[in-house]
Each structure stands twice: as C-alpha cells, then as structure tokens.
Amino acid sequence: MLCDRAIEIKGLSYVYPDGQCGLKDIDLTIYCGESVALIGPNGAGKSTLLLHLNGILRNSHSAVRMLGLPVDDKNIREVRKKVGMVFQDPEDQLFSLNVFEDVAFGPVNMGFSEEEVDRRVKQALQKVGMRDYEKRSSHHLSIGEKKRIAIATVLSLDPEILALDEPTSSLDPRGKWALIKLLSDLPVTRIIATHDLEMVRCLCNRTVLLDSGRIVADGMTGVILGDEALLSAHGLARDATAAEI
Amino acid sequence: MDSFVHRLDPRTKLLCSLAFILAVVLTPAGTWKAYAVYLLIMLGLILLSRLPIKYVAKRSLVIFPFVIMVAIFMPFFKQGQEAVSYDIGAWHIAITYEGLAVLINVVVKSWLCILCLIILSSSTKFEKLLHGMYRLKVPQVFVQITSFMYRYMFVLADQAMRMQMARDSRNFGLNRRNIFKTMGNMIGMLFIRSYERAERIYAAMLSRGYNGEIIVRDQLGFRLPDAYFALALCLLLACPAILWW
Numbered sequence: 001m002l003c004d005r006a007i008e009i010k011g012l013s014y015v016y017p018d019g020q021c022g023l024k025d026i027d028l029t030i031y032c033g034e035s036v037a038l039i040g041p042n043g044a045g046k047s048t049l050l051l052h053l054n055g056i057l058r059n060s061h062s063a064v065r066m067l068g069l070p071v072d073d074k075n076i077r078e079v080r081k082k083v084g085m086v087f088q089d090p091e092d093q094l095f096s097l098n099v100f101e102d103v104a105f106g107p108v109n110m111g112f113s114e115e116e117v118d119r120r121v122k123q124a125l126q127k128v129g130m131r132d133y134e135k136r137s138s139h140h141l142s143i144g145e146k147k148r149i150a151i152a153t154v155l156s157l158d159p160e161i162l163a164l165d166e167p168t169s170s171l172d173p174r175g176k177w178a179l180i181k182l183l184s185d186l187p188v189t190r191i192i193a194t195h196d197l198e199m200v201r202c203l204c205n206r207t208v209l210l211d212s213g214r215i216v217a218d219g220m221t222g223v224i225l226g227d228e229a230l231l232s233a234h235g236l237a238r239d240a241t242a243a244e245i
Numbered sequence: 246m247d248s249f250v251h252r253l254d255p256r257t258k259l260l261c262s263l264a265f266i267l268a269v270v271l272t273p274a275g276t277w278k279a280y281a282v283y284l285l286i287m288l289g290l291i292l293l294s295r296l297p298i299k300y301v302a303k304r305s306l307v308i309f310p311f312v313i314m315v316a317i318f319m320p321f322f323k324q325g326q327e328a329v330s331y332d333i334g335a336w337h338i339a340i341t342y343e344g345l346a347v348l349i350n351v352v353v354k355s356w357l358c359i360l361c362l363i364i365l366s367s368s369t370k371f372e373k374l375l376h377g378m379y380r381l382k383v384p385q386v387f388v389q390i391t392s393f394m395y396r397y398m399f400v401l402a403d404q405a406m407r408m409q410m411a412r413d414s415r416n417f418g419l420n421r422r423n424i425f426k427t428m429g430n431m432i433g434m435l436f437i438r439s440y441e442r443a444e445r446i447y448a449a450m451l452s453r454g455y456n457g458e459i460i461v462r463d464q465l466g467f468r469l470p471d472a473y474f475a476l477a478l479c480l481l482l483a484c485p486a487i488l489w490w
Contacts, residue, residue, distance in 0.1 A: 092445040109454035
C-alpha cells in the first residue's frame with residue numbers, strides 16, 4: 001500500500017455539543033515514520049483532535065484521511081485497526097476484569113482466530129515488558145503498569161499509527177523515562193498529545209502547537225521548543241507574571 | 246484456594262445454586278426435617294469446598310438486617326393464637342404463634358439461600374461466574390453491566406473516598422443540614438463523573454473495534470464431575486419430598 005501520508009487532515013473544524021468551539025480549520029499532514037508532538041495549553045483541543053483520528057468524533061464531510069483512507073463508515077473498521085488510540089486515563093482503557101481480556105479485546109473484535117489472539121496478546125505484552133501479567137486484574141496494577149498495559153491493548157492490533165493522549169501524565173520520573181524508552185523502541189508513526197516538553201524533546205522530531213482549537217505553529221521540535229516567546233505566549237513556559245520566581 | 250467445588254464449571258454451580266434456592270423457597274413452611282437436610286447439604290458443600298466455616302458463617306450474617314427489616318412485623322399481623330398481647334390505649338397489639346412461625350421460616354429460608362450464594366461466590370472467580378452467565382444465555386446487557394460494575398466499583402469507591410477527604414479537610418463543624426447538602430452534591434458529582442467515564446470507556450471500546458457485541462472466548466468445559474455433582478445435588482434436594490410426602 002502507498003503509505004507516505006499517515007495522517008491527512010484538511011480544513012477540520014469541530015464544535016462541541018454545548019456550542020463551544022473545539023477545532024477550527026485544522027490542516028495537518030503527517031508522514032509515515034514521523035513522530036509528532038501535539039502540544040498546547042489545557043483545553044487547546046489536543047484530545048479532541050486525536051479523537052478525530054480514528055473516527056470517534058467525526059465531521060459530516062470527512063476531512064480526515066488515515067493512510068489514504070477517508071475516515072467514514074465504510075473504512076471505520078480498517079482505520080481503527082491501523083490507528084492505535086491510547087487514552088489518557090488507563091482506567092478508561094482497561095475495562096475488562098483481567099489484563100489478558102483487555103489486551104485481547106481488539107484482536108477478538110477484529111475476528112482473529114484463538115491462536116492468533118493468543119499470539120498477539122503475548123507479543124504485545126512482551127513489547128511493553130509485562131509478559132507475566134496476563135492473569136492479573138487491572139485494578140491492582142500500579143499507574144505505570146496500567147499505562148504500559150494500556151499501550152499493549154492497542155499494540156495487539158499491530159497499528160501503523162499510535163495516537164497517545166498524555167502518556168506521561170501522573171507518572172513519576174522513573175516511570176516516565178521507562179515509558180519514553182518503550183515508546184522510542186516502537187517502530188510506528190506516532191502522534192503524542194502532551195505538555196511534557198521533556199518527552200517531546202526526546203521522542204518527537206516534529207512539533208505542532210495548538211491553541212484555542214487552531215494550529216499556531218508547526219515545525220522541527222528544536223526550533224519550536226527553542227522559541228521561548230512562542231511557548232510562553234501559549235501557556236507552555238514561564239510568562240511575565242512568573243518571571244521573578 | 247482450590248477444591249473439587251472450585252474446579253466445577255461455573256454453569257454447573259450457577260444452575261445448582263438456582264435449583265437449591267428454588268427447592269428451599271418451594272418447601273412448605275414448617276417442614277423442619279427438610280430444612281435440616283438442606284443445611285446438611287450446605288455443610289457438606291462447605292467441607293467439600295474447604296472454605297473456612299467461620300468465614301462462611303460470618304459472611305452469612307449480612308442477610309439478617311434485611312430479612313428482619315422485611316419480616317419483623319409478621320408476628321404482629323398474622324391472625325392466630327396469641328402468644329403475648331398488649332393493650333395500649335385503644336390499640337390491641339398481639340404477637341401470634343403463627344406469625345412467629347412465619348418469621349422463623351423466612352429467616353431460616355433466607356439464611357439457607359445466602360449460605361448457598363456465599364459458597365457459590367467464594368468458590369468461583371467473578372470472571373468465571375460472568376462467563377458462565379454468558380454461556381447460559383443470560384442477556385448480554387446484564388452480563389456486561391455486571392462486569393463493568395465489578396470492574397469500576399473500586400474506582401468509584403476510591404473517588405468517593407478522595408472526595409470525602411477533600412470535604413473533611415475543609416469541613417469546620419458543619420451543621421446537619423449542610424452535611425446533607427454536601428452529601429447530595431457529592432453523590433451528584435460522582436454520578437456526573439461516572440457518566441463521563443462511561444463515555445470515555447465507550448470511546449476506548451470503539452477504538453478497538455467494538456460493535457455492540459462482546460465476544461467471549463470459550464474456556465469452559467462441562468465435564469463428567471460436573472454431571473455427577475449436579476445429579477447428586479438434585480437427588481439430595483429431592484430427598485425430603487420423596488421421604489416425607
């Protein structure tokens with residue numbers, strides 16, 4: 001398959017049910033193999049944008065194409081298989097009674113055979129370094145373990161694109177760096193919504209800055225994170241009110 | 246823990262429990278010999294399942310407040326020979342022997358039933374129980390709601406506890422009216438949070454190919470011991486009917 005454009009968004013706008021503007025005229029193309037950070041202050045629309053990538057939120061005229069496929073009813077299954085979505089709170093992602101069932105949920109829904117499901121679950125757990133956790137119940141895991149399992153739940157579908165929402169939030173530094181290492185070892189196209197700029201520096205070659213539902217800047221991570229004025233104008237660095245601290 | 250009873254197919258255990266409860270409920274009031282047989286069956290099962298008797302007995306006490314709440318007025322309203330009576334003004338309050346008999350019957354029957362349910366729930370993992378219900382064609386919605394309830398009960402309790410802590414740390418001797426008000430707010434807040442969580446969980450399910458049907462991999466096996474067990478139990482349950490009527 002021709003796969004140079006992993007994500008193609010043209011003129012995407014979204015209004016929340018309560019009338020609040022979520023996204024406004026988003027144009028964004030991400031190429032295969034890229035690792036893109038989506039940064040911006042709280043409420044900028046990062047999560048909303050991610051939810052469009054696999055059609056959880058959808059615009060009437062499909063402005064989003066994933067790996068060349070327009071995100072519509074016809075392609076939704078294929079798209080969801082190729083786009084692994086990891087939600088911010090692993091408690092939402094891990095809804096089954098044990099780890100195995102959670103990781104197997106995707107493959108089972110996709111109709112793989114039992115052996116294939118087993119193989120995929122084992123492989124996915126292996127990739128996140130949680131091989132022996134199959135029978136554990138999700139509730140009793142630590143937050144770092146939950147985050148890893150949450151990633152395994154989408155890896156079991158062998159996604160080509162990984163969309164992560166705040167993967168490092170509420171992790172301690174050790175857990176955070178372990179997760180960054182884990183993510184950097186996965187050979188997939190990544191789009192990561194976050195305000196953890198430390199992780200962005202390590203993981204992402206490109207950074208898109210979002211504020212109030214619009215793309216404000218898009219460029220090399222080094223350039224954007226080096227622009228102190230830009231960051232503080234959009235709530236991502238210390239601004240004048242905190243200058244003397 | 247592991248025992249013969251633990252290893253039985255959950256379907257066998259569910260159906261046998263149902264049969265036992267039906268037998269107990271359908272036994273005519275006052276047939277004490279039949280109750281004794283039922284109790285012996287339960288004791289036998291407790292021994293067979295190697296559950297500590299103390300543990301079962303302690304847990305079975307939970308039922309009493311409910312039963313007593315429901316049945317405490319029986320002795321007063323049932324017509325019959327008076328055991329004790331009081332005259333308070335124009336009121337004539339009497340406790341009848343027939344009423345007392347009904348109360349005792351209700352208490353004994355519910356206690357027998359709860360014993361059975363405790364053995365069932367203590368000897369079967371919750372996942373297996375759900376799996377069994379699913380295989381017995383209990384409506385999927387019901388099985389799924391039960392599964393989510395079990396999975397998120399602790400998350401919800403956690404949340405409630407944190408809210409309570411936050412409330413208590415700002416609580417400077419509230420009067421009773423205000424306590425009820427904050428409690429109402431907390432319950433409302435918990436509901437909204439659960440509602441929002443449900444939406445996020447649903448999004449996470451959709452993202453992994455959920456299309457309205459939970460597919461459960463079959464790991465249950467109805468084996469010969471299950472058949473023997475079910476047969477033996479049914480015979481024992483029929484004993485009182487055969488012997489004394």
